[in-house]
Amino acid sequence: MATRKTATTHRKPSGPVPKGNGVVLTSERIARDLEAFRKAGGRIEVLGTTRVLTRVDESKKDDAKR
Template structure:
């Protein structure tokens, strides 16, 4: 398939723009680390669904938010 057959997307970044942005992010991270910054990489621990419903997962912090605002649960 050639470029004649592909509909161009005008709002997507080019490969060169992506590479430039990638190099800028890498440089920012390097400066951050050299300045003593640390990056914590979080795991992908799934939610244990055996004792909690999907609704409770979604609405889990509702009671705490209401308590912080002084509302009754």
């Protein structure tokens, strides 16, 4: 089970602030942010496919047959 951190520090995104609504993300910016996150000691847990998603796909197939 993962342990919850009590103190959280928020980091501002790297690079210039985009104009407009601020939602524009490029793959380069995401890559820079991930690299900075990892350099700061951050770790990303990659999860595999769960059985729940398999069951959802199976139920869609069953519904399509009807």
